[in-house]
Amino acid sequence: xxxxxxxxxxxxxxxxxxxxxxxxxxxxxxxxxxxxxxxxxxxxxxxxxxxxxxxxxxxxxxxxxxxxxxxxxxxxxxxxxxxxxxxxxxxxxxxxxxxxxxxxxxxxxxxxxxxxxxxxxxxxxxxxxxxxxxxxxxxxxxxxxxxxxxxxxxxxxxxxxxxxxxxxxxxxxxxxxxxxxxxxxxxxxxxxxxxxxxxxxxxxxxxxxxxxxxxxxxxxxxxxxxxxxxxxxxxxxxxxxxxxxxxxxxxxxxxxxx
Amino acid sequence: xxxxxxxxxxxxxxxxxxxxxxxxxxxxxxxxxxxxxxxxxxxxxxxxxxxxxxxxxxxxxxxxxxxxxxxxxxxxxxxxxxxxxxxxxxxxxxxxxxxxxxxxxxxxxxxxxxxxxxxxxxxxxxxxxxxxxxxxxxxxxxxxxxxxxxxxxxxxxxxxxxxxxxxxxxxxxxxxxxxxxxxxxxxxxxxxxxxxxxxxxxxxxxxxxxxxxxxxxxxxxxxxxxxxxxxxxxxxxxxxxxxxxxxxxxxxxxxxxxxxxxxxxxxxxxxxxxxxxxxxxxxxxxxxxxxxxxxxxxxxxxxxxxxxxxxxxxxxxxxxxxxxxxxxx
Numbered sequence: 001x002x003x004x005x006x007x008x009x010x011x012x013x014x015x016x017x018x019x020x021x022x023x024x025x026x027x028x029x030x031x032x033x034x035x036x037x038x039x040x041x042x043x044x045x046x047x048x049x050x051x052x053x054x055x056x057x058x059x060x061x062x063x064x065x066x067x068x069x070x071x072x073x074x075x076x077x078x079x080x081x082x083x084x085x086x087x088x089x090x091x092x093x094x095x096x097x098x099x100x101x102x103x104x105x106x107x108x109x110x111x112x113x114x115x116x117x118x119x120x121x122x123x124x125x126x127x128x129x130x131x132x133x134x135x136x137x138x139x140x141x142x143x144x145x146x147x148x149x150x151x152x153x154x155x156x157x158x159x160x161x162x163x164x165x166x167x168x169x170x171x172x173x174x175x176x177x178x179x180x181x182x183x184x185x186x187x188x189x190x191x192x193x194x195x196x197x198x199x200x201x202x203x204x205x206x207x208x209x210x211x212x213x214x215x216x217x218x219x220x221x222x223x224x225x226x227x228x229x230x231x232x233x234x235x236x237x238x239x240x241x242x243x244x245x246x247x248x249x250x251x252x253x254x255x256x257x258x
Numbered sequence: 259x260x261x262x263x264x265x266x267x268x269x270x271x272x273x274x275x276x277x278x279x280x281x282x283x284x285x286x287x288x289x290x291x292x293x294x295x296x297x298x299x300x301x302x303x304x305x306x307x308x309x310x311x312x313x314x315x316x317x318x319x320x321x322x323x324x325x326x327x328x329x330x331x332x333x334x335x336x337x338x339x340x341x342x343x344x345x346x347x348x349x350x351x352x353x354x355x356x357x358x359x360x361x362x363x364x365x366x367x368x369x370x371x372x373x374x375x376x377x378x379x380x381x382x383x384x385x386x387x388x389x390x391x392x393x394x395x396x397x398x399x400x401x402x403x404x405x406x407x408x409x410x411x412x413x414x415x416x417x418x419x420x421x422x423x424x425x426x427x428x429x430x431x432x433x434x435x436x437x438x439x440x441x442x443x444x445x446x447x448x449x450x451x452x453x454x455x456x457x458x459x460x461x462x463x464x465x466x467x468x469x470x471x472x473x474x475x476x477x478x479x480x481x482x483x484x485x486x487x488x489x490x491x492x493x494x495x496x497x498x499x500x501x502x503x504x505x506x507x508x509x510x511x512x513x514x515x516x517x518x519x520x521x522x523x524x525x526x527x528x529x530x531x532x533x534x535x536x537x538x539x540x541x542x543x544x545x546x547x548x549x550x551x552x553x554x555x556x557x558x559x560x561x562x563x564x565x566x567x568x569x570x571x572x573x574x575x576x577x578x579x580x581x582x583x584x585x586x587x
Contacts, residue, residue, distance in 0.1 A: 013516050013536050017398045024404055038517075096377045097370065122516050122536075123398070126379030127360075128416070131335065131367030140446040141335065141368075144360045156449075160510075162359045162419075163274050164453040168334055170446040180517060181510070219376040219411035224392060227403045232542055232561040239554075240568025245576025248548060249584065251564045257468070257525045257546060258492055258581055 001152065001172075002057045003046040004107055006117040006129075007075055009068040010036045013122050024226035025093045026123065028067065035071040038118030040078070040185035042178045046116055047079045047186070049150055057081050059110060063091065063102055069201075076196035077188030084110060088205040090213060095221035098213050100132035105209040107137065112173060114155060119144045119177045130177040140170035146181035262321070262349035265294035267391075270301075270342060270356045270365065271314050273330075275453050277306035279313045281462065282357035285422035287318040290355055293386040296426065297349060298322045301330055301341040311433050318426025323348070327438040335361070336445035337438070339368040344436055346373065351412055353384065353391045358416035366416045368443075376408035382421040391415075399516065399539025418520070420465025454511075463495040463512060468525045471497030471514055471541070474505060475530020475551060475570060482507040484574050485529055491581045497521065497541075499531045515540035529570045533558025550574065 011017040011031040018030035043060065050056035060075035062068055063086040072083045086106055091098060107115055120127040127143070134141035145157035146165075155176060156169035188196070206212065236251075238244060252258035267290035272280035283298075290296035298319035300310045304326045311322040325341035342365065346354065354369065356362045358380050370377035383394035393415055395404040407413070463469065470492065472485035482502070489496045497514040498507065514521055516536040526544035531537060533549070533556055541547070542561055549562035550570050559565040566573055 013539065015535070017401070019398070019402050019404075096367075096379070097374065100367075100371055120517070124379070125516075126416070127358075127363045128367040128370075128377065128379055131364040132371040132377075135339075135368040135371035135443065138444050140444045141364060142446045143364055159360075161361055162280070164451055166451040167449040168446045169449055170444075174446070217410070218374060219413075220409045221376045221378060221413075222407055222409050224405040224407050225403075226405075229401055229403060231401075232547075234560050235563035235565070237554075237559050237562070237565035237567065240566055240573055243576075244550070244566040244568050245573045245578075246580050248550075248564060248566060248573070248577050249580030251548070252525070252581070253584060255546060258584070 001053065001055065001113045002059065002111060003049065003114045003116060004059045004061050004110060004112045005039065005043045005046050005075070005080065006103065006115065007039045007043070007060050007062040007072060008036045008118070008121050009033045009062065009064050009071040010121055010123040017123070019226055019228070021226060021228065023093060024223040028065065033068070033071060035074050036118060036121050038120070038178070038180065041180065041182045042116045042118050043075055043078060043080060044183055044185040045148060045178060048183070050079070059084060061103070061106055061110070062086070063099060065092070073196050073201070074188060076199045076201070077193045078186060079192060082200040082202070084202045084204060086204050086209070090206055096126065096128055096132060097218070097220065100129055100136055102206065102209065102211060103129070104133050104136040105211055106204070107133065109209060114150070114172055115175045117175070117177045119179045130175050134175040139173055139175050141175045142168045142170055143177040145176055145178050148176065148178070262297065263295035266297050266349040266351045267294040268342070268345055268349065268351040268354045269296055269298045269319065270338070270354070270362070271298050271310070272357060272359065272361065273300060273302040273306055273310045275451060277302070277309055279310055279317070280357065280359070282359060282419050283314065284317050284425055286355045286357060286417055287314070288424040288426045289384050289417060289422050291318050291426040293384050293391055294352055295320055297351070299325070299342060299345045301325045301327055301338045303328050303330060312431050315431040316428045318429055320429050321432045321434055323434045323436055325436050325438050331451070332448050334446040334448055335364045335368060336441065336443050338365050339372065340441045341436070341438060342369050343372060344439055346412070353412060354414045355384070356414065356416050358418050362416055366414050370414040373412070375412050375414055377414045378406050379416045381415050381417045384415065396543065399520070400543035420521070423465060460489060461493070461495045463497055463514070463519050463521060466495035466521065466523055468492050468494035469497045469514070469521050469523045470494045470527045470529065471499065471531060472502050472507065472529045473499035473531030474501035476502060476507060479507050484570065488527065488529070488574055488578055491578050499537045528558050528562070529574060531558055532556045533561070
């Protein structure tokens with residue numbers, strides 16, 4: 001079985017995150033970049049499957065600037081067999097449509113039985129790409145899974161929705177997305193880090209995928225304006241002298257909040 | 259066949275398992291009304307369609323397109339996507355509004371991919387200028403406001419649940435029935451569905467005016483009852499930090515933050531929550547923030563309008579007592 005795990009490098013949520021005030025595109029220099037944690041859980045599921053089924057091949061795939069190499073290599077160090085990195089100046093600031101088109105083309109080129117994504121990134125958080133890729137490639141999508149069972153022909157999972165819990169299934173090939181309910185990722189071992197340096201790491205561009213994205217008749221998302229909000233200011237802070245509960249009640253009542 | 263207005267906004271209203279409209283419907287129809295002519299789409303089993311359509315009209319839809327399709331309970335997303343594309347072709351809408359729910363995202367992604375249209379995710383509002391529909395976003399935990407649009411054509415928009423609290427005027431029920439036309443696109447099978455246990459009388463976290471949240475500082479599942487008591491005293495929804503969820507004090511659906519629910523209530527009370535950036539990203543747009551934490555250096559105090567350095571187990575009971583005393587006056 002061949003599993004492709006979609007990876008995204010995101011600004012570390014432990015630090016301050018910035019947007020370029022001119023373009024509205026993430027300012028990658030303003031914060032530390034890390035592999036999104038949900039992608040690590042997705043990869044963990046693939047690797048655990050590979051541990052039990054040695055004929056499993058796990059490929060990590062990203063679409064990101066050249067600088068994302070270190071994050072993708074972490075996936076190799078954890079145990080993925082190879083990495084594919086789509087980097088092209090033309091896709092800086094790509095919208096969902098371009099992203100889905102480019103990833104779908106790369107997925108097709110690689111060949112696969114299962115594509116695994118995180119349910120939502122910590123930066124964009126749209127949660128929309130698994131379904132877009134599924135539609136583009138005419139595949140079933142099983143999103144937001146909290147439990148997964150996978151065999152050679154079928155993927156089945158428990159899906160948490162806004163209204164309840166459903167069991168869903170589909171014949172492979174399929175696209176799935178996973179939630180934080182899945183197991184935490186393994187740490188790369190020292191051996192894994194050394195081995196990662198010898199694993200295949202392929203950089204590809206849009207021309208390798210036979211994609212051009214400059215057709216102006218195709219609708220694209222455009223940014224109209226971006227505004228940074230002033231940071232929130234701290235207000236009153238008191239040490240409890242035995243009357244703090246009373247003070248909060250007075251604060252709430254005087255502000256018509258209780 | 260009805261002629262549709264040139265400023266039609268197509269709204270997918272979600273019919274829940276028991277035939278009701280999801281609570282997101284009101285905000286979506288209010289948003290659509292503010293920028294054009296709101297046309298609702300109901301995709302449901304034949305038994306549920308008419309009731310759901312009547313509810314959509316009551317929430318402001320000037321026309322309700324009904325597609326009866328028994329597959330909605332057994333086939334994931336694709337029957338709804340097929341119906342949306344059918345409705346889309348009838349009116350060529352300026353925008354398609356869909357709730358940013360787990361189901362809504364999948365439908366929106368598929369529709370945008372199938373129609374090769376622009377997609378704007380997690381909108382907190384829509385407006386209109388001479389060029390067309392504008393979409394308002396609040397990103398990076400409310401640190402930035404962004405305005406987006408499409409270069410050409412219709413735009414598919416997922417709207418953050420709870421972000422739009424307005425209601426549109428009720429409209430007379432006008433139903434337009436369409437025969438479903440399956441695309442036969444590959445889809446997952448829904449094998450079974452278990453509805454979430456009936457919600458308590460507390461308000462839903464998304465869109466609640468007041469939220470009381472508890473963190474690791476509560477210390478145990480039993481102690482988390484303190485959060486519930488204060489919430490009930492204030493008529494508030496219950497939230498939690500990721501640490502409290504991971505510790506098993508409360509179910510995951512209560513998680514507020516980067517990887518949980520984003521809330522913008524009038525009042526947010528943080529009990530025993532340190533205020534890690536991931537948590538702040540989900541609540542810092544609250545109008546007023548009150549925090550109680552025994553650690554004077556907790557980052558939550560940097561954004562709190564009223565902070566108390568103290569023990570939640572002494573401060574909160576006193577607060578509840580004072581609030582109850584006020585109610586009796």
